Amino acid sequence: MTDDDYLRVCALDELPDSEPVAADIHGTSIVLVRKSDEVYALYDECSHAAVALSEGDVDDCSIECWLHGSTFDLRTGKPSGPPATTPVPTYPVELRGGDVYLSLKPKTTETAAEPVTGSHATPEGNQQ
Template sequence: MTRDDFIHICPLSDLPDGEAIRAEIDDLAIAFVRKGNEVFALEDECSHAKIALSEGDVEDCTLECWLHGSTFDLRTGKPTVPPATIPVATYPVEVRDGEVYLDLTPNDGAE
């Protein structure tokens, strides 16, 4: 992964702190979550119920699916509370000079 792999998303100030926001990029739904000056990007579909995770609540370093209460770690995409048992993809994010950039290659080679 090189710096050239990252695409500009938005100014950091466009992402509300502690909330999830949905964005469609190249037909891929991504949930962006800002925690202070750090931004996380996850696949925006619960692996249990196929519900948009961006409609859920952010607590500490997790994103909760509003339908059945599964939570996913923002850093790894791994479920931390059932009923979900399958991780969701996470994507590399960089914040440079107050701007958010995303690499569409999932972390750890996940598809």
């Protein structure tokens, strides 16, 4: 991926630690989760119940769907068990000078375990 594939999302300081943040980035619903100095990005919809993962809770390196309790690995999008059986897409993220940049090209299976660490949108979807 090139730098042109990444969009500025927000400043790292705008993301609370271990709290999901919903973002609409060019029409794609994303949930961002900051864990210390790493940021993870997943498609903001449970693959089992089609509800927003951003309304769930973060525990260690997973996010839980509030409706039926499915949990998804922040790094890979894979569910830890039923009722969800299908992974949710994860997205590459880069940290650049205190800003969070995200690519809307979902990660492949081979790169999905990397932490998500990017045109200019805020978590609320506003252009900057």
